[in-house]
Amino acid sequence: MDRWIRIEQDDTTWEFDTEFLTSEWTCIWNQGCAGIGAIGDVAGQLGCCSVGAEMLDDEEAMRISAVGAALDPERTQFASAIADGGVLVASESDRASWATRVVDGACIFLNRPGFPGGEGCALHLEAIATGEPHIDVKPSICWQLxxxxxxxxxxASTSRLRGWLRRDWGPEGNDMAYCCTERESPLADAFVGEVPVIESLREELEAILGVDLYAQLAERLSAR
Ligand code: SF4
Structure with a gap:
């Protein structure tokens, strides 16, 4: 059976990676994720936030700067660093102009283990606290990954949606000790979700594809 499902929408042919979308992958941050460094590190709980998040465009950069400046300091470990120097720097990658600052070895928004206001992404915690969808608060690369x-x-008329590969991390991807979308890693197993990705990431997929295309994709996958 072909690994790829193809669906036409307007002038675009979408190709979907059925292997990943039907897999039981789930984010295991704080549950064994070994991060994306050259040496696996579970205890540090940095996940894929050990690098700055690249901004999609200037509009997103402005939005994230504004959101960062307004975060509740009680839920934001690096609130003083944000107040002193903002949240963004010029990106070193040729993929983006701006990226979030890295402070103490990880994204300025990442609350570290033991922070009393909550561990993990301060933007995600803000979304939970305010009831906003996390995809409206976080950088797009963070909620899409x-x-x-x-x-x-x-x-020009073909688009593809698949799981991340090592090469998507840039040259450093080759040296990563762990890649959560690869099966059979000796460090940790992220293919332990209770439902397939097409269900667990429905909110994210609908935001990317739109409700109609998501529904067509889900129907095609369930019919296989
Ligand atoms: S997306 Fe993957 S690398 Fe990032 S925190 Fe989750 S499991 Fe870890």
Missing amino acids: PLKVEHNIDD
Whole structure:
């Protein structure tokens, strides 16, 4: 059976990676994730936040700067660093102009283990506290990962949605001790979810594809 499902929408042919979308992958941050460094590190709980999050465009950079400046200091470990120097720096990657600052070895928004206001992403905690969808608060790369969307595959009318691969992390991807979307890692297993990705990441997939295309995709997958 072909690994890829193809669905036409307007002038675009979408290709979907059925292997990943039907897998039981789930984010295991704080539950064994060994991060994305050259040496696996479970205890540090840095996950994939050990690098700065690249901004999609200037508009997102402005939004994240504003959200960061307004975060509740009680829920934000690096609130003083944000107040002193903002949340963004010029990105070192050629993929983006801006990225979140790295402080003490990880994204400025990442609350570290033991922080009393809550561990993990301060933006995510803000979304939970205010009742906003996390996809409206966090940078797009953060809520989309590990869904990777590529446009202009082969030709300008083909787009592809698949799971992240090592190469999506840039040159450093080759040296990562752990890649959560690879099966059979000796460090940790992220394929332990209770439902397939098409269900567990429905909110994110609908935000990327729209409700109609998501529904078509879900129907095609359930019919296989
Ligand atoms: S997405 Fe993967 S690397 Fe990032 S925190 Fe989750 S399990 Fe870890």
